[in-house]
Amino acid sequence: MSCTTTLKNKGLKLTPQRRLILNIIHESGGHLTAEEILDYVHARVPGVNKSTVYRTLELLEELGCVYKSELGDRFIYHHAEEGHHHHLVCRACGKSIDCDEDVFLPVERALDKKYGFQAHFKHMVMSGLCAECRDKG
């Protein structure tokens, strides 16, 4: 479902500020921090308040329109309708490998079967050792 209809279905409004923030995340193709988004917003419409931006990001995440992922020491935002994938980040060399979205299917099935729990793993960022760094160290 599109962000626009998700908002409307909940009686929420697609204000100019929200449209602007959604456009910025969408055009970027993913991986913007809140601070970067705030900068882009100010570059286009200087008057928008930072609390509006942070509140909008929180709202969009709760609605499932964007995903928030912990990447190293910061958080990045990713449009939910972009191509789905995960990231493997090497803690030794810092390299990031794109990862197929299906690797978590066995976990989702096991959690459902054992606990009746319905979980979805979206745009996960995993820290670990890449093949090269593992062979060295």
Next chain:
Amino acid sequence: MSCTTTLKNKGLKLTPQRRLILNIIHESGGHLTAEEILDYVHARVPGVNKSTVYRTLELLEELGCVYKSELGDRFIYHHAEEGHHHHLVCRACGKSIDCDEDVFLPVERALDKKYGFQAHFKHMVMSGLCAECRDKG
């Protein structure tokens, strides 16, 4: 390996402040926020500075002595030598289900096989729908 030897092996010191923080996390049995840890530290030794506490928590996490997990809107610290498990948190009713640590083994094996990437999933907190709430909604 124990925290003490991990520190010594890296030329780092087990100062009274660090020992105190480790004891607090260990005795709690897990799930303390940084702010709660800071409060417990001040209750025992009022002079310790907050920057020391935050820097110590960051250090212990990097060393792998404690795990930091995102639980809802806050972060909790968990002693690495406590019993290993994960948490399933229902986003509808808030209930937390303890989860077997082995559920991520298929993912760890798949990442290793497909990408040569070595990842370890420790004390994960997963958001989703529990059985009861799924049946209702």
Next chain:
DNA sequence: TTTATAATTGCAACTGGTTGCACCAACAAT
């Protein structure tokens, strides 16, 4: 012991992000 080196802490200033609140805009009911 004396000196050099590196680790650690406390302090104070700073910053990213949050919160309470008054005002404003959209919309529905009368």
Next chain:
DNA sequence: ATTGTTGGTGCAACCAGTTGCAATTATAAA
């Protein structure tokens, strides 16, 4: 058209957590 209600924004004060730095401590070399 008027009123009532709900949602959204800007503003300013606030707070948790970070950072730079000088002073302190432990350790090792001379």
